[in-house]
Amino acid sequence: MRTIILATAIRLLIPVFQIFSVYILFRGHNHPGGGFIGGLIGSIGFIFYVMTYGTKHTLKNYFRVHLKNDKVADLHSRARHRFHIARVNSRYRQRVEDEWKWEHRIMRIRPVYIIATGLFLAATSGLIGLFSGNPYMTAIWTGLEIPIVGKPGTTLLFDAGVYLLVFGIVLKITFVMAEE
Amino acid sequence: MLYFILASLIYAFIAPFVHRAAGKYGIAVQAGVPLVLFVYFATFLPDVQKGEVYTEIYNWVPSLGVQLYFYLDGLALLFTLLISGFGTLVMYYASQYLKDDAGLGRLYMYLTLFMVAMLGLVTAGNLVTVFICWELTSITSYLLIGHTHEKETARQSALQALLVTGLGGMALMAGFVLLGIAGDSYTIPELLTRNDLITHSSLYLPMLILILLGAFTKSAQFPFHFWLPNAMAAPTPVSAYLHSATMVKAGIYLLARLSPALSGPDVWHFTLLVIGTTTALLGAFLALQNSDLKAILAYTTVSALGLLVSLIGLGTDAAIQSMVVFLLAHALYKGGLFMVAGNIDHAAGTREYPLLNGLHKQMRFTGIAAMLAALSMAGVLPFIGFIAKELLYEAKAASSYIILALSFMVSVAYVAVATIMGYRIFWHNRSEPTKLKHQGQVTMAYPPLILGICALVFGLMPGHFVAPILGQAASATLGETIDFELSLWHGFTPVLWLSVLTILAGIFLYSVLQKKREPIAILQKLYANGPNKLYFVLLNGLQRGALHLTATIQNGYLRLYIASIILTQVALLLYTIWYNSPTLQLQQKINLLQDVLFHEWLLILLVLPAIYMLLKTTSRLTAIATLSIIGYTASLLYYLFGAPDIAATQLLIETLTVVIFVLVLHKLPRFQYLTHAHRRIKFVVISVLFGATMTYVLLLVKQFPLISNLKEYYGQNAYLLGKGKNIVNVILIDFRAFDTLGEMTVLAVAAIGIFALLRLRMDKEEKA
Numbered sequence: 021m022r023t024i025i026l027a028t029a030i031r032l033l034i035p036v037f038q039i040f041s042v043y044i045l046f047r048g049h050n051h052p053g054g055g056f057i058g059g060l061i062g063s064i065g066f067i068f069y070v071m072t073y074g075t076k077h078t079l080k081n082y083f084r085v086h087l088k089n090d091k092v093a094d095l096h097s098r099a100r101h102r103f104h105i106a107r108v109n110s111r112y113r114q115r116v117e118d119e120w121k122w123e124h125r126i127m128r129i130r131p132v133y134i135i136a137t138g139l140f141l142a143a144t145s146g147l148i149g150l151f152s153g154n155p156y157m158t159a160i161w162t163g164l165e166i167p168i169v170g171k172p173g174t175t176l177l178f179d180a181g182v183y184l185l186v187f188g189i190v191l192k193i194t195f196v197m198a199e200e
Numbered sequence: 201m202l203y204f205i206l207a208s209l210i211y212a213f214i215a216p217f218v219h220r221a222a223g224k225y226g227i228a229v230q231a232g233v234p235l236v237l238f239v240y241f242a243t244f245l246p247d248v249q250k251g252e253v254y255t256e257i258y259n260w261v262p263s264l265g266v267q268l269y270f271y272l273d274g275l276a277l278l279f280t281l282l283i284s285g286f287g288t289l290v291m292y293y294a295s296q297y298l299k300d301d302a303g304l305g306r307l308y309m310y311l312t313l314f315m316v317a318m319l320g321l322v323t324a325g326n327l328v329t330v331f332i333c334w335e336l337t338s339i340t341s342y343l344l345i346g347h348t349h350e351k352e353t354a355r356q357s358a359l360q361a362l363l364v365t366g367l368g369g370m371a372l373m374a375g376f377v378l379l380g381i382a383g384d385s386y387t388i389p390e391l392l393t394r395n396d397l398i399t400h401s402s403l404y405l406p407m408l409i410l411i412l413l414g415a416f417t418k419s420a421q422f423p424f425h426f427w428l429p430n431a432m433a434a435p436t437p438v439s440a441y442l443h444s445a446t447m448v449k450a451g452i453y454l455l456a457r458l459s460p461a462l463s464g465p466d467v468w469h470f471t472l473l474v475i476g477t478t479t480a481l482l483g484a485f486l487a488l489q490n491s492d493l494k495a496i497l498a499y500t501t502v503s504a505l506g507l508l509v510s511l512i513g514l515g516t517d518a519a520i521q522s523m524v525v526f527l528l529a530h531a532l533y534k535g536g537l538f539m540v541a542g543n544i545d546h547a548a549g550t551r552e553y554p555l556l557n558g559l560h561k562q563m564r565f566t567g568i569a570a571m572l573a574a575l576s577m578a579g580v581l582p583f584i585g586f587i588a589k590e591l592l593y594e595a596k597a598a599s600s601y602i603i604l605a606l607s608f609m610v611s612v613a614y615v616a617v618a619t620i621m622g623y624r625i626f627w628h629n630r631s632e633p634t635k636l637k638h639q640g641q642v643t644m645a646y647p648p649l650i651l652g653i654c655a656l657v658f659g660l661m662p663g664h665f666v667a668p669i670l671g672q673a674a675s676a677t678l679g680e681t682i683d684f685e686l687s688l689w690h691g692f693t694p695v696l697w698l699s700v701l702t703i704l705a706g707i708f709l710y711s712v713l714q715k716k717r718e719p720i721a722i723l724q725k726l727y728a729n730g731p732n733k734l735y736f737v738l739l740n741g742l743q744r745g746a747l748h749l750t751a752t753i754q755n756g757y758l759r760l761y762i763a764s765i766i767l768t769q770v771a772l773l774l775y776t777i778w779y780n781s782p783t784l785q786l787q788q789k790i791n792l793l794q795d796v797l798f799h800e801w802l803l804i805l806l807v808l809p810a811i812y813m814l815l816k817t818t819s820r821l822t823a824i825a826t827l828s829i830i831g832y833t834a835s836l837l838y839y840l841f842g843a844p845d846i847a848a849t850q851l852l853i854e855t856l857t858v859v860i861f862v863l864v865l866h867k868l869p870r871f872q873y874l875t876h877a878h879r880r881i882k883f884v885v886i887s888v889l890f891g892a893t894m895t896y897v898l899l900l901v902k903q904f905p906l907i908s909n910l911k912e913y914y915g916q917n918a919y920l921l922g923k924g925k926n927i928v929n930v931i932l933i934d935f936r937a938f939d940t941l942g943e944m945t946v947l948a949v950a951a952i953g954i955f956a957l958l959r960l961r962m963d964k965e966e967k968a
Contacts, residue, residue, distance in 0.1 A: 050925040052844035054932065060852040067859050132955075135948050142941055150268075155259040157937045161923055171923055175933045178940075182933070185944050189951040190856065196958045197863045 027072045030065070034082075037065030045183050046176075055179035059186025067194050075198045085127040131195060134188030142181030145174045201256050201270045201323065204240055205316060208233055212312035216305030227295040230308050234287030234315060241272075241280040248277045249668040251681065255325065255389075261938075264328075265386045271325025274672020278524065279322035279453055281669075282531055286445045287315045289647040293539055294437035296644045297546060301435075307347055311441065314340035318446050322453055327376040327386045330454070334372060334414070337447050338365040344442060345434040357430040360735065364417050364427045372414025372454075378407035383461065392460045392679060399464045408462060411454070412471060419451025419505045422479040426732040429486075429498040436542025439494060444501050444534040449527065452508045456523070460679030463515050472513025477606050479506030484613035488713060489723065493541040493551040493621070497534065500617050503610055504530045507592070514599055517674075517682055522591030524673045525686070528666060529576060529588040529655065536573035536651035537621055540566055543644050544625065547636045553620055558633035560626040565645035567626035572652025574622020576659070578615045578706065579699060584659040584666070586699070587686060593695045608702060615706020616713060624710075662686035759883065766890045773893050782900055789899060800840065803833050820871050824861045828854045845928045 041062030048054030070078050088108050090101075149158030161173035211233055219226045244254055251274075258268040272280070291311065298304045317336035324330040339362070346358030376386075382401035383391040391398065398404065415421075420428035431443050442448070455472070462468055483503025487496045504526075511523035543566045544559065545551045560567040576585035589611060596604040658666050663686055671684030690696065754761065810829040817823050835850035873880070914927055914935065922930035932940050 048926060048929045049923075052848055052926060054845065054926070054929040056932075057845070057848050057852060060849070060856065064852070064856065064859075067856070067863075071859070071863065132952070135951060139944055139948050142944055146937065146941075150258060150260070153258070155262050157941075159922070159934050159937075173923065175922070175924075175930075175937070178933045178937055179929075182940065182944060185947060189947055192951050193954060194860060194863065196955055197860055 023072075026068065030068045030072055034065045034069060038062055041065075041183075041187075045179060048179060049171075049176070055182030056186055059183040060190065062183070062187045063190035063194070066191055070194055070198050075195050079128075079195070083129045083131075085129065087125045087127065089123040089125055131188045131192035134184050135192065136188075138181045138184030138186075138188060140181070141184065142178050145177035145181065148174050148177075201254075201272070202258060202268065204237060205270075205319060205323075208237060208312060208319075209316045212309050212316060215308040215312050219305035219308055227292060230295065230312075231288050231291040233312060234284045234291060237315075237319065238281065238284035238288060241277060241284055244272055244277055245669065248272065248274055248672055251672060251675070253389075257325075260328075265326075265380075266328045267326045267387065268329060269325035269387060270323045271389060272323055273676045274669060274674075275453070275456060275524075275676035276322045278528070278669055278673040279449070280319055282449075282528070283315060283318050283322065283446050286441055286531070286535060287311070289535075289650060290437050290441040293440070293542075293644065293647040294435070296641060297437050297542055298435060303347060307344070307435070307438075310340050310343045310347075311438070314344065314442065314447070318450070321450055325388050327380060327388065327391075330388070331369070331373050331376055334418075334450065334454075335366070335369050337450060338362060338369055338418075341365065341431075341442055341447055344438045345431050347435050347438065348433070351433070354433040357427075357433040361427045361431045363739070364424055364735070368414040368417025368424070371410045371417075375407050375410030375412075375414060378403045378410065379458075379461075382407060388457065388461075391458075395461055395464060395679070398461050404465065405467065408468060408471075411458065411462070412475075415451035415454045416475065416509075417451075418454075419448050419509065420479075420502050421451070421475050421506060421509060422482055423731045425479060425483065425502045426730065426735065428502055429495050430732070432492075432494040432498050436494070436538060436545065439498075440535050440538035440542065443498065444538050445531040448501065448505055449508075449531070452505065452512070452527065455509065455512050456520075456673075456677040459512060459515065459520075459677050469513050469515055473510050473603070474513075476506045476508070476510025476513055477603065479503065480510060480610045481506075481606060484610045486727075487617055488613055488709075491552050491554055493544065493553055493625075494538070496553075496617055496620070497537055497541060500614060501534055503613070504534065507607070507610060510603070511592070511595065512677070514595060514603075515678075516595065516598065517678065518591065518595040518598055520674045520677045521670075521682075521684060522588065522595045523677070524670045525584070525591055525666075526588040528658070528670065529584045532651050532655040532658070533573040533576040533585060536569060536648035536655075537577065539644075539648040539651075540570040540573065540621065543641075543648075546644065547638055547641075548634055549637050553625055556625045556634050558626070558628065559636070561633060562636050562639055563626070563645070565642050565649060569645050569648035569652045570626060571622045572656060573648060574618035576652070576655040577621070578618035578703060579611065580703065582656060582659050582688065584655050584662065587659060587662055587688060589699055589702070590690055590695055593698055597695065608698065611702045612705045612709055615703055616709040619707060619710040620713075624714075659688060662688060763883065763886055766886060770890055770893050773897060777896070777900075782904070784896070784899055785903060786899075788903075800837075803836055803840075807833050818871055820865060820868065821862070824858055828858050831857075843928070845926070 041058045041060075043058075044053040044061055045055055045058035046053075048058065066078060066082065069082075073081075089105060090108075146157035148160055150156045152158075152160060154160075159173055159175045161171050163171075165171055215230060218229050222229060247254065254270075254272040256270040260266045260268045291308065294304070294307060294311065298307060301307070314337060317333045317340055321330060321333035321337060324333055342358045342362035345361055346354050348354045379391065379398065380386045382403045383394045383398045385391055385394070398407075401407075417424045428443060428448065432439055434443070480503045483499045483501070483506055487499035487503065490496050490499060508523055508527060508530075511519045511526070541551060543563065544556060547563060548556060548559070550556070572583075576583035579585045579589035592607060592611075593604065596607045667684060667686040670686070671682070674684055675681045753764070807830055810826045810833075813826045814823055814830075817826065831850060831854035835847045835854065838844075838847035838850060914931055918927040918930040919925055922934045924930040924934070
């Protein structure tokens with residue numbers, strides 16, 4: 021299933037899919053959209069990526085955080101050390117001198133974690149209402165009005181939970197199905 | 201109170217990380233959490249001792265009458281102090297006992313979780329919260345018993361405890377629902393005042409049976425007592441905490457709590473008395489047959505729980521007073537003795553008491569702790585156990601002499617066991633002292649020592665420390681305020697002579713036991729066929745039955761699964777239609793056809809060739825693509841009729857289905873028909889039947905318009921209350937958010953299920 025057009029296009033399109041899906045999520049409150057649709061759209065980008073590049077490549081590129089760490093150098097303060105580490109880590113895929121001296125840490129983001137986060141977010145968003153003395157799941161809004169996002173409130177948190185859950189589930193199914 | 205409980209709940213999940221990060225000093229935090237709770241609950245003492253009740257109410261699901269209701273009276277406070285105080289000691293003890301265990305962090309988490317669940321259970325003022333916490337204690341108990349999950353016995357015992365208490369929990373839930381209906385409320389304080397209403401209800405008997413099932417399974421009453429000795433597979437700190445002091449007392453707590461609401465009819469008193477006394481005798485008898493220290497303690501715990509139940513069953517003022525005193529005394533000495541048994545196991549590597557001799561030189565502090573606890577257990581003078589036994593005898597003597605005689609026998613057995621625990625192992629120098637793997641650790645002897653000293657101090661000065669709170673607990677159990685005074689010395693009453701006689705008889709029984717150690721053959725046979733055997737027979741039968749059923753219904757042909765699902769639905773629908781026999785007015789519907797617009801016709805016409813293609817094609821890819829034409833058409837129809845959200849969802853789902861199908865397409869075998877055409881007819885019949893039924897039902901539905909103001913309500917309030925213009929979305933994430941949460945949970949579980957199923961398949965292929 022590897023065609024050059026799709027392979028090139030999907031690399032450019034993945035961020036677009038992500039941004040659009042988040043936009044759909046926020047937009048859901050007043051216009052068609054919402055967490056469910058947003059999550060589906062967000063995952064579709066990755067499905068096409070899996071179809072062209074395979075599961076392993078997708079996992080490596082998007083679901084693995086590669087962190088470099090180092091011991092605190094002599095005569096450096098802790099704050100300076102942190103800053104240094106942050107700078108090295110933020111240079112994405114750039115070659116760093118003395119590659120060998122870095123301690124590598126790999127964090128994997130499994131789809132199950134995303135599902136769990138979504139469920140957790142949705143379940144806990146109701147607690148805010150409970151703490152303010154109302155029944156569980158009572159919606160609370162802030163007074164702000166942000167363009168695109170609208171009025172942020174606990175329902176947005178809930179919807180974000182739906183988004184993450186759907187996103188995670190579709191990814192999980194895709195990865196399992198596409199695994200050789 | 202909510203904040204304290206919730207904070208500890210959240211802490212429970214952080215506990216392993218704290219353990220890992222803080223290392224040796226982490227115990228200060230781990231034991232600090234129960235200690236803080238203990239101090240917090242202790243601040244309620246002055247008010248509660250005056251007879252006040254502290255309540256805190258949060259609405260949870262108001263429409264169902266579910267509240268987060270904290271109700272703290274004397275009984276609840278007594279239990280919270282026991283739970284949190286014991287929690288502190290057990291956390292410390294666990295840190296010493298399992299010093300080198302890799303799973304210690306996990307154990308802290310489960311212990312804290314259990315403590316929170318237990319605290320929630322005893323402070324809950326709403327039946328629903330009681331039930332939730334009840335189940336949580338069952339689950340955490342399962343995790344704790346199975347701590348050493350590498351061992352099969354541990355896993356099996358954990359599952360057994362979960363199944364027995366879980367089944368009891370199910371019965372309890374049904375009982376609570378009946379209680380809620382009969383008492384017309386789910387809040388406990390209201391139910392407590394409605395004794396007449398509840399006991400005269402026609403639901404009383406089934407309700408009582410169900411609630412008692414729950415309480416008896418939890419508190420290991422006969423015939424459900426077998427899980428408790430098996431649960432001794434847990435590490436000793438867990439046994440000391442859950443299976444002597446707290447969790448098994450949850451059933452007692454429930455009976456005591458609901459006693460004002462349920463007591464009165466003879467069946468309540470009679471059942472509790474009979475079951476309680478039987479359990480007490482049986483437990484005491486079985487304890488003497490065993491030689492494993494933890495098994496002995498487990499059976500005496502079963503027996504003590506039986507005594508408590510029988511005292512609640514008696515229900516007189518004196519009985520309830522002795523119940524609360526005995527509850528406290530038992531928690532103190534039994535928890536201590538369990539820790540002593542753990543220390544011995546840790547140091548000597550065995551728990552068989554015939555192998556243990558003269559340990560006092562090597563484990564002096566443990567020995568002293570054991571002696572203190574054993575003296576309290578035997579009911580020797582300055583200890584609280586003595587007061588408990590005096591009261592017990594008084595209460596039983598007031599009812600009937602048969603019951604008194606039975607209690608006497610149980611107490612004699614306790615004295616014998618106490619002699620074994622407190623004297624035989626440590627101070628009896630008959631032969632060479634047992635060689636230990638390592639010297640007794642002083643740190644591990646502190647917790648039981650503290651408990652033993654508590655038993656002594658409470659016994660010496662009962663009026664100062666424990667009488668006020670115990671009095672309030674007894675009042676709460678009785679449902680009326682009573683005068684409650686405790687004193688150590690009652691004078692030379694007949695009961696005192698009976699106590700002396702008990703001790704003498706107990707020591708005599710001990711000396712008889714020392715001489716004769718062979719198990720009795722007939723009894724062994726009886727034990728082998730006891731309820732424990734029945735449990736395994738039932739469990740195996742269930743598994744085999746499930747296997748057969750699955751093999752018949754789910755035989756691996758997907759088409760048959762679908763056919764059976766559809767046929768069931770069609771049958772149910774047709775039955776309802778036949779039963780109600782509504783008439784369908786077709787004439788009116790045909791007129792409606794004229795209103796269909798041209799582009800709508802076009803969409804429908806698009807479906808027809810797709811269906812034709814679908815039936816003719818022999819390629820899976822074509823089939824799935826043509827199927828999606830139908831889906832897309834449906835989504836366009838949704839859009840035309842003003843449901844853009846559903847249209848978008850349908851569109852995306854169709855796309856995803858096709859894409860995911862393509863991913864697995866190459867793994868499937870070639871598509872071909874293996875059956876004859878006339879055999880396939882039956883699937884056509886099923887499809888047509890289903891389609892026809894659904895059409896008929898839909899036409900009917902349109903004919904009888906639903907009278908409901910839901911539509912108006914949502915339309916008007918979506919923006920006013922939900923602050924959103926997209927009604928569908930507002931309903932999903934705000935008005936009906938609870939439903940959505942449920943669906944999300946189902947989805948997450950389904951995802952895990954899919955993963956597990958496919959993984960199973962892959963593992964099989966790898967092996968093959």
